[in-house]
Amino acid sequence: MGVPDADGQGPTDGLPGLPPEWGRIVVPDDASALADEARQIRRELRRAPRPAGRPARFTLPLLALLASVLITLAGLATVTWPRPHRSPGAPTVLPRSTPATPAAIGPLPALDLVGADNTPVPLRSLLPAMIILVDACACAEQVGTAAATAPAGVTVVTVTEGRSAGPATATGVRPLGDPAGGLRSYLHLSARPGTAAALLVDRRGTLVRMVPELGPAADYQADLARLAG
Secondary structure (H helix, E strand, O other), rough: OOOOOOOOOOOOOOOOOOOHHHOOOOOOOOHHHHHHHHHHHHHHHOOOOOOOOOOOOOOOHHHHHHHHHHHHHHHHHHHOOOOOOOOOOOOOOOOOOOOOOOOOOEEEEOOEOOOOOOOOEHHHHHOEEEEOOOOOOOOOHHHHHHHOOOOOOOOEEEEEOOOOOOOOOOOOEEEEEEEOHHHHHHHHOOOOOOOOOOEOOOOEEEEEEOOOOOOOOOOOOHHHHHHHH
């Protein structure tokens, strides 16, 4: 219910009841007339302290956004940060060791070959030996050099694939025939035209070296000396 204003004027109805200590309230026709009062109120609100424990409206979203940005930047820095290059320096060169004796390749198979008189000859009965495969090349010069180089006690044997042992191409050489081709089959060694392969076998029947192509005596002379030892 309305009440008269402070001067006792105005209608008794139409405005809500207002405290009398507010005094006379005048509502201007132009709102710009209240600009000075509005500025004063805004200044007072800015100076008024914010209640403790009540964060600003946008504080938490801003903190979350800032944390995500910092995490992203840290991840990018980890990926793109230049890493120190290791200086390789001088490479470590290991000395190439030369064994005192040749490494064993495997055992010589216990084969019975055919001699010049067509009698069986156990191949292991001729050890130590240098066995030269001459079915792809007689290579008489190389065989003669090997026979002359072999020390006493080392047998030089030539093997031809087939039932015939073939003639001896040099002095001191024992020719044998390999009817079934068992020696090449065991070694998985195919014949190469114009070349003669050689096998160096010690007295225990161990194949210590295989020479794919018989050449100068200097290539195998040291091995022959070890066979005799």
